[in-house]
Amino acid sequence: MKTVSLTIDGKAIKAPEGQKVLWAALDNGIYIPNLCAIRKASEPYAGCRLCFVEIEGRNGPVTSCTEPVAEGMVVNTQGPRSRRLARTALELLLASHPVDCAHCAKNRSCELQKLCSLLGVKLNTRRFRKLVHNLPIDSSCPNFTYNPNKCVLCSRCVWTCRERYGVGVLGFAHRGFDRVVTTFEDKPIAESGCRVCDECIEVCPVGALVFKDGRKGTPGCAEVKSKTATS
């Protein structure tokens, strides 16, 4: 495969042509905040708005999960403008997140916690008015629990459910603040054709989909999780 040469944070990098900047960076040990990127997905979802970087010659920051690498490209992952956008996106997520880490199965393996420490945002940020959901928790499946109130709408479980297993039990429904990952007619997951493959729990970056027995999910979707500790 053809490769291109580019620079990310001053580091000279070679990446396969067509690869997105986000993956090129992650593959080279440079972390860019992200929640919704899925390496194997044919189209980036680009919904979390955390992965902004600055590219020389561009007017404004761009999302690195949608931007293909190019010969001679100079990328800055730490630029103030992109960092500001990422921080605001994170603060908006936290504004509707019921932070309760002490009682959360994802405590210490949660992407929100990692993003907060990386971007210098407090989990209990008060920048935006707090407005949380009050939806019922779904414990219908034998080995996992779904708490929609903690969902950050990253789409990873939805993608995994359909693209990898062709089931398509989970999907997005409703609009605006009410948008939620749910099932047909908001039925309990166990009544919606779920095959309990557990894959969606593995990929959930936060405490929305968790194992009942307290098991931590292993990094499921790509190397996304293992790389986040760096930087």
Next chain:
Amino acid sequence: MPDTSTEPPVSNAKIVNTPEEQEDNRRRTRKVLKKFNRKRENLVPVLQQVQDELGYLPREAMLEVAEYLKVPEVDVYGVVTFYNQFRLKPPGKHSIRVCLGTACHMKGGYILLDAWKRRLGVDRGETTADREYDLDTVACVGCCAMAPVNVIDKKAEGRVSPTRVDGILLAFKMEKEKKAKEKPD
């Protein structure tokens, strides 16, 4: 007062279709589907035409559409709950639309929405069990000067107050009683 309720409109209808009604809905849905080829991009036009045919999108119709277009059922539900034009509940005899556009919002549209919710015992997007009234919201109907506006059976009522809500309901009830008296059978 802004509406701070965070529950999405629930779809567990108090209104349950009989097996015959369901079969009829399925048949009429299939009739509409015949006009389309099985492409995902037809989802919205299909749903629009099925709703034109049935007046709303019952469960059985959504399932037929999902199967025909080969899209996950939850995606059909996702589209139906995303666009305001789609209804999950059958239309009532009378339609109540509470304007929550900017002007009506400022003039207390939410107070009227609450008044209707209380009087009818249904949430927005729902229909009373006797199928007399369906309640929903709209975003500006173009007569902001009369805010707050309610659109009752397609007719805009301006400067509505909660007392007026009672008045409108009373008028409908009296009309119904009158009709019942005229045709006592």
